[in-house]
Amino acid sequence: MKSLPKMMFALAAAMALAGPVLPLAAQGAPSPIVLKGDVKVVKTVTDKDGKQRTELADPDTIVPGDRLMFGTDYANNGTQPVKNFVVTNPLPSAVRLAPDADPALEVSVDAGKTWGVLAKLSVANPDGTMRPATHDDVTHVRWTIATIAPGASGRVTYPAIIR
Numbered sequence: 001m002k003s004l005p006k007m008m009f010a011l012a013a014a015m016a017l018a019g020p021v022l023p024l025a026a027q028g029a030p031s032p033i034v035l036k037g038d039v040k041v042v043k044t045v046t047d048k049d050g051k052q053r054t055e056l057a058d059p060d061t062i063v064p065g066d067r068l069m070f071g072t073d074y075a076n077n078g079t080q081p082v083k084n085f086v087v088t089n090p091l092p093s094a095v096r097l098a099p100d101a102d103p104a105l106e107v108s109v110d111a112g113k114t115w116g117v118l119a120k121l122s123v124a125n126p127d128g129t130m131r132p133a134t135h136d137d138v139t140h141v142r143w144t145i146a147t148i149a150p151g152a153s154g155r156v157t158y159p160a161i162i163r
Contacts, residue, residue: 032078033085033148042067042159066162068095074145075153087156088112088142097138098159105158108140109133115142 040056047053056069072087090112091097097107097118108114109121121133143156 031082032076032080032150033082034075034077035087036073037089038071038073040069040071042069062162064162067098068160068162069157070160071155071157073153073155074148076148076150079150081150082148083146085145085148086142087145088140089158090140091138091160094163095160096163097135097141098161099135101135101159106142106144107138108142109137110139112140 039059041059041062042054043057044052045055059066059068062068070089072089074085074087076082101118103119104117106115107118107121109118109123114121118133118135118138121137122130123133123137125131141158145154145156148154
């Protein structure tokens with residue numbers, strides 16, 4: 001097992017670069033939407049009475065198999081509603097989408113060229129035959145937020161596991 005400070009830097013850099021993809025009509029115009037991404041490690045904690053619970057913590061050292069939660073907070077700081085706002089996050093190569101991720105989550109397995117729910121996507125094998133896509137194949141996740149009212153905010157998340 002190795003300590004992964006370089007991986008943490010890569011994860012932090014990936015989150016910093018994982019910005020929104022705006023609807024085509026809005027590209028080029030300043031957006032009233034403010035985004036802030038973060039990565040937390042999921043830890044199991046035992047209380048004094050022996051009960052276990054999970055909590056999110058800032059990651060310091062992570063190792064393969066550790067579970068992470070990637071999140072993006074959004075807020076509309078403008079005076080008008082924003083419709084069909086798209087938030088796209090690439091998965092860092094050091095992680096895979098966790099198997100318990102929302103099955104309705106819109107994902108890409110081809111670097112954002114095509115999108116759908118994982119159960120309906122496929123990938124090519126080296127011999128050219130197709131197989132159903134798996135959580136390991138996911139390269140990007142995205143959410144389309146129908147309407148963000150002025151002053152409204154929210155959060156989108158996805159679970160991942162260190163490879």
